[in-house]
Amino acid sequence: MKLDAEELENRIASLFEVPSMQLKPSELRERLELLFCENFEKFGELGAAVSVWQNGKSVVDLYGGFCDVRREHPWASDTIALIWSATKGLGSACVLHVLQEHEIDISQRVTEFWPEFAQSGKEKITLRQLLSHQAGLCALDRRVDVLDYSAVIRALEAQRPLWPPGTAHGYHARTFGFLLDELVRRIAGKRLAEYWREVFGQPLKLDLWIGLPEKENPRVATMYAAKAGKPPEPKQFYVDLITPGTLARKTFTSPYGLHAVSAMNNPAIRAQPIVSFGGIGSAGALAKFYSMLANGGELEGQHFFSPETLRWMTTTLTDGIDRVFQIPTAFSAGFMKNARNASRRIFGTSMAFGHPGAGGSHAFADPENKISFAYVMNQMEQSLLPNEKSLRLVDAIYS
Numbered sequence: 021m022k023l024d025a026e027e028l029e030n031r032i033a034s035l036f037e038v039p040s041m042q043l044k045p046s047e048l049r050e051r052l053e054l055l056f057c058e059n060f061e062k063f064g065e066l067g068a069a070v071s072v073w074q075n076g077k078s079v080v081d082l083y084g085g086f087c088d089v090r091r092e093h094p095w096a097s098d099t100i101a102l103i104w105s106a107t108k109g110l111g112s113a114c115v116l117h118v119l120q121e122h123e124i125d126i127s128q129r130v131t132e133f134w135p136e137f138a139q140s141g142k143e144k145i146t147l148r149q150l151l152s153h154q155a156g157l158c159a160l161d162r163r164v165d166v167l168d169y170s171a172v173i174r175a176l177e178a179q180r181p182l183w184p185p186g187t188a189h190g191y192h193a194r195t196f197g198f199l200l201d202e203l204v205r206r207i208a209g210k211r212l213a214e215y216w217r218e219v220f221g222q223p224l225k226l227d228l229w230i231g232l233p234e235k236e237n238p239r240v241a242t243m244y245a246a247k248a249g250k251p252p253e254p255k256q257f258y259v260d261l262i263t264p265g266t267l268a269r270k271t272f273t274s275p276y277g278l279h280a281v282s283a284m285n286n287p288a289i290r291a292q293p294i295v296s297f298g299g300i301g302s303a304g305a306l307a308k309f310y311s312m313l314a315n316g317g318e319l320e321g322q323h324f325f326s327p328e329t330l331r332w333m334t335t336t337l338t339d340g341i342d343r344v345f346q347i348p349t350a351f352s353a354g355f356m357k358n359a360r361n362a363s364r365r366i367f368g369t370s371m372a373f374g375h376p377g378a379g380g381s382h383a384f385a386d387p388e389n390k391i392s393f394a395y396v397m398n399q400m401e402q403s404l405l406p407n408e409k410s411l412r413l414v415d416a417i418y419s
Contacts (some may be wrong), residue, residue: 029076029111029112029369029418030067030358034164041389041415042074042390043072043074043079043391043416044388045079045080048072048079048080048416048417049079049080049082049097049118049127051250051416051419052070052072052080052082052413052416052417053082053411055081055342055413055416056068056084056163056413057084058412059409059412060084061083062164063346063408063409064247065085065189065397065399065409066085066086066089066104066244066397066398066399067084067085067086067095067100067101067241067314067397067398067408068080068083068084068085068116068380068395068397068398069082069083069084069095069163069302069303069304069394069395069396069397070083070093070187070303070393070394070395070410070413071302071303071304071306071308071393071395072307072392072393073307073308073310073311073314073391073392073393074311074313074390074391074392074411075366076309076311076312076315076318076319076320076390077311078304078308081303081304082098083095083097083099086401087099087240087242087398088241088242088405089242089243089244089363090391090396095158095241096239098227098239098302098338099239099240099241099302100227100228100229100236100240100241100300100301100305101240101241101243101300101301101381101396101397101398102211102240102241102243102284102298102299102377102381102398103299103300103301103306103377103379103381103383103396104297104375104378104379105155105158105250105296105299105375105376105377105404106299106306106375106376106377106381106382106383107197107230107296107297107375107377108196108197108295108296108297108354108375109296109310109354109355109374109375109383110202110216110220110228110230110295110299110309111196111197111200111201111212111230111232111295111296111354112151112200112333112354112355112375113220113309113313113333113354114200114204114212114215114216114219115200115203115204115212115327115331115333115354116151116226116329116333116354117215117219117255117325118203118204118207118208118215118322119147119153119207119329120325120329121208122207122208124147124149125149125336126146126147126151126332126353127146127147127148128147129142129143129144129145129146129147130142130145130147130148130150130203131145132208133203133206133207133363134202134203136255137176137177139177139178140178140179140180140181141180141181142155142157142179142180142185142361144182144185145181145185145186146186147203147353148337148353149185149186149254150199150203150244151332151337151339151351151353151354152189152351152352152353152354153189153190153191153192153196153336153338153351154185154186154188154337154338155185155187155192155199155343156181156182156183156184156185156188156287157176157179157181157192157195157199158180158182158190158191158193158195158267158270158271158325158343159181159195159267159270159271159274159388160172160175160176160195160270160274160275161175161178161179161180162174162178162179163174163274164276165273165275165276165277166194166275166276166277166278166294167277167278167292168275169198169201171275171319172195172275173198173202174362175275176195176198176199176202181344182267182343183302183368187267188340188342188343189338189343189351190267190269190271190342190344190345191271191342191344191345191348191349193271193272193296193297193344193404194271194272194273194274194275194297195274195296196295196296197273197294197295197296197298197314198275198295198296200212200295200354201295203292211293211376212230212295213230213231213243213293213295213347216230218262219324220309220312221325222311223322224312224319224320225306226301226305226309227301227302227304227305228300228301228302228305228306228309229265229289229299229300230293230294230295230298230299230300230303231293231294232287232290232291233291233293233416234287234291235380236300237287237290240290240300241248241398242282242283242285242398242399242400243281243398243400243402244281244283244289245280245281245400246284246379246400246401246402246403249402251402252401252402252403252407253347254345254346255348256346256401257344257345257346257347260346265301266276267343268344268345268346269281271344272349273409278294280305281400284298286405291377297378298378301396301397303394303395303396306342306383306394306396307316307383307392307394308384308391308392308409309383310374310384310385310392311385311390311392311393312324313325313333313373313385313392314328314389314390314392315390315411316387317329317330317388318329320393332352332353332354333352333353333354333355333373333385334349334371334373334387335352335353336351336352336354336357337351338351339357339359339360339362340359342359343402345405347359347362347363348360348361349362351375354372354373355373355374355375356373356375356376357358357372357373358370358372360397364411366382366384366405366406366411366414367384367386367414368384368386368393368417368418369386369388369389370416370419371386371387371388372384372385372386372387372388373385374393376402376405376406376410378403379399379400379401379403380395380397380399380400380401380403380407380410381395381396381397381398381403381410381411382394382395382406382411382414383409393413393414393417395409395410395413397409
Protein backbone atom coordinates (compact mmCIF):
# COMPACT_ATOMS: atom_id res chain seq x y z
CA MET A 21 0.00 0.00 0.00
CA LYS A 22 1.44 3.33 -1.05
CA LEU A 23 1.09 6.18 1.45
CA ASP A 24 0.72 9.83 0.55
CA ALA A 25 3.19 12.30 2.05
CA GLU A 26 0.88 13.48 4.85
CA GLU A 27 -0.05 9.98 6.00
CA LEU A 28 3.61 8.90 5.90
CA GLU A 29 4.63 11.88 8.03
CA ASN A 30 1.87 11.09 10.54
CA ARG A 31 3.07 7.50 10.83
CA ILE A 32 6.65 8.59 11.41
CA ALA A 33 5.52 11.15 14.00
CA SER A 34 3.44 8.48 15.79
CA LEU A 35 6.61 6.55 16.56
CA PHE A 36 7.61 9.28 18.96
CA GLU A 37 4.36 9.57 20.89
CA VAL A 38 4.35 6.69 23.42
CA PRO A 39 7.29 4.43 24.24
CA SER A 40 6.50 0.74 24.02
CA MET A 41 9.03 -0.10 26.73
CA GLN A 42 9.65 1.83 29.95
CA LEU A 43 13.04 1.37 31.60
CA LYS A 44 13.25 1.09 35.37
CA PRO A 45 16.40 3.08 36.29
CA SER A 46 17.28 1.25 39.50
CA GLU A 47 16.92 -2.22 37.98
CA LEU A 48 18.69 -1.22 34.79
CA ARG A 49 21.55 0.41 36.66
CA GLU A 50 22.10 -2.73 38.73
CA ARG A 51 22.06 -4.91 35.62
CA LEU A 52 24.41 -2.69 33.63
CA GLU A 53 26.74 -2.06 36.54
CA LEU A 54 27.44 -5.78 36.84
CA LEU A 55 28.22 -6.14 33.14
CA PHE A 56 30.20 -2.90 33.05
CA CYS A 57 32.42 -4.11 35.91
CA GLU A 58 32.93 -7.41 34.10
CA ASN A 59 34.27 -5.48 31.11
CA PHE A 60 37.21 -4.47 33.33
CA GLU A 61 37.57 -7.70 35.28
CA LYS A 62 37.15 -10.23 32.47
CA PHE A 63 37.44 -8.43 29.14
CA GLY A 64 40.49 -6.20 29.58
CA GLU A 65 38.85 -2.79 29.54
CA LEU A 66 41.14 0.04 30.70
CA GLY A 67 38.82 3.04 30.96
CA ALA A 68 35.26 3.46 29.77
CA ALA A 69 31.87 5.07 30.23
CA VAL A 70 28.32 4.13 29.26
CA SER A 71 25.23 6.32 29.15
CA VAL A 72 21.57 5.44 28.59
CA TRP A 73 18.76 7.95 28.13
CA GLN A 74 15.00 7.56 27.78
CA ASN A 75 12.29 10.14 27.17
CA GLY A 76 14.89 12.90 26.98
CA LYS A 77 16.40 12.19 30.41
CA SER A 78 19.49 10.36 31.62
CA VAL A 79 18.62 6.95 33.06
CA VAL A 80 22.06 5.43 33.70
CA ASP A 81 25.56 6.94 33.62
CA LEU A 82 28.50 4.75 34.56
CA TYR A 83 32.23 5.32 34.25
CA GLY A 84 35.33 3.63 35.56
CA GLY A 85 38.91 2.56 35.03
CA PHE A 86 41.78 4.78 33.98
CA CYS A 87 42.70 7.33 31.33
CA ASP A 88 46.23 5.97 31.02
CA VAL A 89 47.91 2.58 30.95
CA ARG A 90 50.00 3.44 34.00
CA ARG A 91 46.72 3.80 35.91
CA GLU A 92 47.72 7.13 37.35
CA HIS A 93 44.67 9.10 36.19
CA PRO A 94 41.26 7.63 37.04
CA TRP A 95 38.46 8.03 34.49
CA ALA A 96 36.31 10.86 35.88
CA SER A 97 32.79 12.11 35.26
CA ASP A 98 34.15 14.75 32.86
CA THR A 99 36.61 12.51 30.98
CA ILE A 100 36.25 12.65 27.21
CA ALA A 101 37.58 10.20 24.63
CA LEU A 102 38.10 9.73 20.92
CA ILE A 103 35.00 8.11 19.37
CA TRP A 104 36.51 7.27 15.97
CA SER A 105 33.86 6.57 13.30
CA ALA A 106 30.99 7.30 15.66
CA THR A 107 31.83 10.84 14.48
CA LYS A 108 30.18 9.94 11.16
CA GLY A 109 26.79 9.97 12.89
CA LEU A 110 27.35 13.56 14.01
CA GLY A 111 28.47 14.56 10.53
CA SER A 112 25.48 12.88 8.90
CA ALA A 113 23.09 14.70 11.22
CA CYS A 114 24.70 17.99 10.17
CA VAL A 115 24.25 17.21 6.47
CA LEU A 116 20.63 16.16 6.95
CA HIS A 117 19.93 19.33 8.92
CA VAL A 118 21.46 21.42 6.13
CA LEU A 119 19.30 19.64 3.55
CA GLN A 120 16.23 20.18 5.71
CA GLU A 121 16.91 23.89 6.20
CA HIS A 122 17.48 24.41 2.47
CA GLU A 123 14.51 22.23 1.44
CA ILE A 124 16.70 19.79 -0.49
CA ASP A 125 15.54 16.21 -1.03
CA ILE A 126 18.00 13.31 -0.84
CA SER A 127 16.90 12.17 -4.29
CA GLN A 128 18.63 15.21 -5.82
CA ARG A 129 22.03 14.84 -7.48
CA VAL A 130 25.25 15.82 -5.70
CA THR A 131 26.34 17.86 -8.72
CA GLU A 132 23.50 20.34 -8.17
CA PHE A 133 25.47 21.66 -5.20
CA TRP A 134 28.99 20.52 -6.08
CA PRO A 135 29.50 20.88 -9.88
CA GLU A 136 33.13 19.67 -9.88
CA PHE A 137 31.89 16.33 -8.51
CA ALA A 138 30.55 15.42 -11.98
CA GLN A 139 33.94 14.19 -13.24
CA SER A 140 34.71 10.55 -14.10
CA GLY A 141 31.16 9.22 -14.36
CA LYS A 142 29.76 10.64 -11.11
CA GLU A 143 27.27 13.10 -12.60
CA LYS A 144 24.21 10.98 -11.71
CA ILE A 145 25.13 10.11 -8.11
CA THR A 146 22.38 11.23 -5.73
CA LEU A 147 22.61 12.44 -2.16
CA ARG A 148 20.73 9.27 -1.19
CA GLN A 149 23.45 7.08 -2.73
CA LEU A 150 26.29 9.12 -1.30
CA LEU A 151 24.85 9.13 2.25
CA SER A 152 24.23 5.37 2.21
CA HIS A 153 27.74 4.35 1.07
CA GLN A 154 26.52 3.39 -2.41
CA ALA A 155 28.58 5.95 -4.39
CA GLY A 156 31.58 3.65 -4.92
CA LEU A 157 34.03 6.25 -3.56
CA CYS A 158 35.38 4.32 -0.58
CA ALA A 159 39.00 4.46 -1.82
CA LEU A 160 41.12 6.90 -3.81
CA ASP A 161 43.51 6.27 -6.68
CA ARG A 162 45.48 9.41 -5.89
CA ARG A 163 47.84 9.38 -2.89
CA VAL A 164 46.74 12.35 -0.80
CA ASP A 165 47.26 13.21 2.87
CA VAL A 166 44.28 12.93 5.21
CA LEU A 167 45.22 16.33 6.69
CA ASP A 168 45.27 18.05 3.28
CA TYR A 169 41.56 18.78 2.92
CA SER A 170 41.77 20.48 -0.48
CA ALA A 171 43.85 17.67 -1.97
CA VAL A 172 41.39 15.05 -0.74
CA ILE A 173 38.44 16.95 -2.23
CA ARG A 174 40.22 17.28 -5.60
CA ALA A 175 40.98 13.54 -5.50
CA LEU A 176 37.33 12.75 -4.77
CA GLU A 177 36.26 14.95 -7.68
CA ALA A 178 38.59 13.10 -10.04
CA GLN A 179 37.89 9.62 -8.67
CA ARG A 180 35.98 7.15 -10.82
CA PRO A 181 33.46 5.07 -8.82
CA LEU A 182 34.77 1.63 -7.89
CA TRP A 183 31.39 0.10 -8.77
CA PRO A 184 28.31 1.46 -10.59
CA PRO A 185 26.71 3.85 -8.04
CA GLY A 186 23.51 2.51 -6.59
CA THR A 187 24.20 -1.14 -7.48
CA ALA A 188 25.99 -2.04 -4.24
CA HIS A 189 27.31 -0.53 -1.03
CA GLY A 190 30.68 -0.56 0.70
CA TYR A 191 31.74 1.22 3.86
CA HIS A 192 33.48 4.54 3.08
CA ALA A 193 35.78 4.45 6.11
CA ARG A 194 37.86 7.59 5.48
CA THR A 195 36.37 9.36 2.47
CA PHE A 196 32.86 9.62 3.93
CA GLY A 197 33.66 12.49 6.29
CA PHE A 198 35.17 14.54 3.48
CA LEU A 199 32.08 14.01 1.32
CA LEU A 200 29.87 15.17 4.20
CA ASP A 201 32.08 18.15 5.02
CA GLU A 202 32.19 19.39 1.43
CA LEU A 203 28.41 19.19 1.09
CA VAL A 204 27.96 21.36 4.18
CA ARG A 205 30.54 23.85 2.90
CA ARG A 206 28.88 24.01 -0.52
CA ILE A 207 25.31 24.40 0.74
CA ALA A 208 25.64 26.13 4.13
CA GLY A 209 28.88 28.02 3.44
CA LYS A 210 30.79 26.81 6.50
CA ARG A 211 32.84 23.85 7.70
CA LEU A 212 30.89 20.94 9.11
CA ALA A 213 32.72 21.21 12.45
CA GLU A 214 31.49 24.80 12.81
CA TYR A 215 27.98 23.79 11.85
CA TRP A 216 28.06 21.02 14.48
CA ARG A 217 28.93 23.42 17.30
CA GLU A 218 26.50 26.14 16.21
CA VAL A 219 23.46 23.94 15.55
CA PHE A 220 23.87 21.08 18.03
CA GLY A 221 26.90 21.39 20.30
CA GLN A 222 26.24 24.78 21.82
CA PRO A 223 22.41 24.73 21.96
CA LEU A 224 22.42 21.32 23.67
CA LYS A 225 25.57 22.04 25.72
CA LEU A 226 27.23 18.90 24.41
CA ASP A 227 30.71 17.99 25.59
CA LEU A 228 31.29 16.56 22.13
CA TRP A 229 33.66 18.03 19.55
CA ILE A 230 34.84 17.62 15.97
CA GLY A 231 38.15 19.43 16.36
CA LEU A 232 38.98 19.72 20.05
CA PRO A 233 39.77 23.15 21.58
CA GLU A 234 43.22 23.19 23.18
CA LYS A 235 41.86 23.95 26.66
CA GLU A 236 39.94 20.63 26.70
CA ASN A 237 43.02 18.42 26.27
CA PRO A 238 43.71 17.73 29.97
CA ARG A 239 40.41 15.81 30.17
CA VAL A 240 41.05 13.47 27.21
CA ALA A 241 41.75 9.80 27.87
CA THR A 242 44.81 8.42 26.11
CA MET A 243 43.86 6.02 23.32
CA TYR A 244 45.63 2.64 23.08
CA ALA A 245 45.88 0.29 20.10
CA ALA A 246 44.38 -3.20 20.25
CA LYS A 247 46.56 -5.86 21.79
CA ALA A 248 47.79 -8.69 19.60
CA GLY A 249 45.48 -11.66 19.52
CA LYS A 250 43.26 -13.80 17.36
CA PRO A 251 41.68 -11.62 14.66
CA PRO A 252 37.89 -11.38 14.94
CA GLU A 253 35.39 -12.38 12.28
CA PRO A 254 35.08 -12.05 9.35
CA LYS A 255 38.55 -13.54 8.87
CA GLN A 256 38.89 -12.66 5.19
CA PHE A 257 38.22 -8.97 5.83
CA TYR A 258 40.98 -8.76 8.44
CA VAL A 259 43.35 -10.62 6.12
CA ASP A 260 42.51 -8.17 3.33
CA LEU A 261 42.98 -5.25 5.70
CA ILE A 262 46.72 -5.96 5.86
CA THR A 263 47.09 -7.13 2.26
CA PRO A 264 48.25 -4.46 -0.25
CA GLY A 265 45.98 -3.96 -3.23
CA THR A 266 42.76 -5.27 -1.69
CA LEU A 267 39.67 -3.05 -1.51
CA ALA A 268 39.66 -3.21 2.29
CA ARG A 269 43.30 -2.12 2.48
CA LYS A 270 42.80 0.74 0.02
CA THR A 271 39.63 1.86 1.81
CA PHE A 272 41.28 2.11 5.21
CA THR A 273 44.50 3.71 3.94
CA SER A 274 43.18 6.41 1.60
CA PRO A 275 43.51 9.25 2.14
CA TYR A 276 46.74 8.18 3.84
CA GLY A 277 48.13 9.25 7.22
CA LEU A 278 47.21 8.94 10.92
CA HIS A 279 47.22 5.15 10.74
CA ALA A 280 48.93 4.74 14.12
CA VAL A 281 46.52 4.98 17.04
CA SER A 282 49.16 6.88 19.04
CA ALA A 283 49.04 9.72 16.50
CA MET A 284 45.51 10.49 17.64
CA ASN A 285 46.83 11.34 21.11
CA ASN A 286 48.67 14.37 19.74
CA PRO A 287 46.84 17.59 20.78
CA ALA A 288 47.57 19.11 17.36
CA ILE A 289 45.81 16.17 15.69
CA ARG A 290 42.91 16.24 18.15
CA ALA A 291 42.34 19.84 17.08
CA GLN A 292 41.82 18.82 13.45
CA PRO A 293 38.14 18.66 12.36
CA ILE A 294 38.33 15.14 10.92
CA VAL A 295 34.71 14.18 10.31
CA SER A 296 35.40 10.53 9.44
CA PHE A 297 37.07 9.58 12.72
CA GLY A 298 38.17 12.58 14.81
CA GLY A 299 35.27 13.27 17.19
CA ILE A 300 36.04 13.51 20.91
CA GLY A 301 33.49 13.61 23.71
CA SER A 302 31.81 11.95 26.66
CA ALA A 303 29.40 9.03 26.64
CA GLY A 304 26.82 11.26 28.30
CA ALA A 305 27.04 13.89 25.57
CA LEU A 306 26.89 11.31 22.80
CA ALA A 307 23.83 9.65 24.38
CA LYS A 308 22.19 13.06 24.89
CA PHE A 309 22.61 13.88 21.20
CA TYR A 310 21.05 10.57 20.19
CA SER A 311 18.31 11.12 22.77
CA MET A 312 17.26 14.16 20.77
CA LEU A 313 17.06 11.95 17.66
CA ALA A 314 15.12 9.29 19.60
CA ASN A 315 12.55 11.85 20.75
CA GLY A 316 11.25 13.20 17.48
CA GLY A 317 14.16 15.58 16.93
CA GLU A 318 13.34 17.55 20.08
CA LEU A 319 15.13 18.01 23.40
CA GLU A 320 15.03 20.58 26.19
CA GLY A 321 12.37 22.60 24.42
CA GLN A 322 14.38 22.85 21.21
CA HIS A 323 13.28 21.40 17.88
CA PHE A 324 15.90 20.25 15.38
CA PHE A 325 14.41 17.80 12.88
CA SER A 326 11.16 17.30 11.01
CA PRO A 327 9.41 13.90 10.77
CA GLU A 328 10.49 13.70 7.13
CA THR A 329 14.17 14.15 7.98
CA LEU A 330 13.87 11.60 10.77
CA ARG A 331 12.45 9.18 8.21
CA TRP A 332 15.68 9.55 6.23
CA MET A 333 17.54 8.43 9.36
CA THR A 334 15.31 5.46 10.19
CA THR A 335 14.65 4.11 6.68
CA THR A 336 17.08 1.49 5.40
CA LEU A 337 18.32 2.51 1.95
CA THR A 338 20.66 -0.40 1.31
CA ASP A 339 21.02 -3.81 2.96
CA GLY A 340 23.23 -6.72 1.94
CA ILE A 341 26.84 -7.85 1.62
CA ASP A 342 29.13 -4.88 2.16
CA ARG A 343 31.86 -4.74 -0.50
CA VAL A 344 34.41 -3.57 2.06
CA PHE A 345 33.43 -5.47 5.23
CA GLN A 346 32.36 -8.58 3.25
CA ILE A 347 29.47 -9.22 5.65
CA PRO A 348 25.87 -7.96 5.68
CA THR A 349 25.56 -4.30 6.65
CA ALA A 350 22.76 -1.79 6.20
CA PHE A 351 22.60 1.99 5.99
CA SER A 352 20.00 4.72 6.08
CA ALA A 353 20.91 8.28 5.09
CA GLY A 354 24.25 8.54 6.88
CA PHE A 355 23.57 6.10 9.71
CA MET A 356 24.11 2.38 10.17
CA LYS A 357 21.14 0.06 10.68
CA ASN A 358 20.66 -3.56 11.69
CA ALA A 359 21.33 -5.67 8.59
CA ARG A 360 18.68 -8.20 7.68
CA ASN A 361 20.98 -11.24 7.53
CA ALA A 362 23.63 -10.18 10.03
CA SER A 363 24.76 -12.72 12.61
CA ARG A 364 24.43 -10.14 15.40
CA ARG A 365 22.01 -7.27 16.02
CA ILE A 366 24.03 -4.18 16.93
CA PHE A 367 21.17 -1.76 17.60
CA GLY A 368 18.21 -2.22 19.92
CA THR A 369 15.27 -2.48 17.50
CA SER A 370 14.49 -2.48 13.78
CA MET A 371 13.77 1.27 13.93
CA ALA A 372 17.06 2.05 15.73
CA PHE A 373 19.96 3.74 13.95
CA GLY A 374 23.38 5.02 14.93
CA HIS A 375 27.07 4.59 14.28
CA PRO A 376 29.85 2.61 15.95
CA GLY A 377 33.52 3.50 16.08
CA ALA A 378 36.66 1.40 15.67
CA GLY A 379 37.81 -0.53 18.70
CA GLY A 380 34.61 -0.43 20.72
CA SER A 381 32.82 2.92 20.82
CA HIS A 382 29.13 2.70 19.97
CA ALA A 383 26.01 4.92 19.92
CA PHE A 384 22.44 4.79 18.65
CA ALA A 385 18.91 6.12 18.91
CA ASP A 386 15.82 3.95 19.28
CA PRO A 387 12.81 6.13 18.38
CA GLU A 388 10.37 3.30 19.01
CA ASN A 389 11.19 3.34 22.73
CA LYS A 390 12.73 6.83 22.95
CA ILE A 391 15.96 5.24 24.14
CA SER A 392 19.53 6.30 23.34
CA PHE A 393 22.79 4.56 24.17
CA ALA A 394 26.48 5.46 24.05
CA TYR A 395 29.67 3.64 25.03
CA VAL A 396 33.18 5.11 24.87
CA MET A 397 36.51 3.62 25.91
CA ASN A 398 40.27 4.01 25.45
CA GLN A 399 41.61 0.43 25.12
CA MET A 400 40.77 -0.58 21.58
CA GLU A 401 39.80 -4.08 20.49
CA GLN A 402 40.57 -5.73 17.15
CA SER A 403 37.18 -4.83 15.74
CA LEU A 404 35.73 -2.15 13.51
CA LEU A 405 32.12 -2.93 14.38
CA PRO A 406 30.71 -3.03 17.93
CA ASN A 407 32.13 -5.77 20.13
CA GLU A 408 30.72 -7.65 23.10
CA LYS A 409 31.77 -5.02 25.65
CA SER A 410 29.03 -2.71 24.43
CA LEU A 411 26.67 -5.25 22.85
CA ARG A 412 26.28 -7.10 26.17
CA LEU A 413 25.05 -3.84 27.65
CA VAL A 414 22.67 -3.21 24.76
CA ASP A 415 21.22 -6.71 25.17
CA ALA A 416 20.72 -6.07 28.88
CA ILE A 417 18.70 -2.93 28.18
CA TYR A 418 16.24 -4.90 26.06
CA SER A 419 16.16 -8.13 28.05
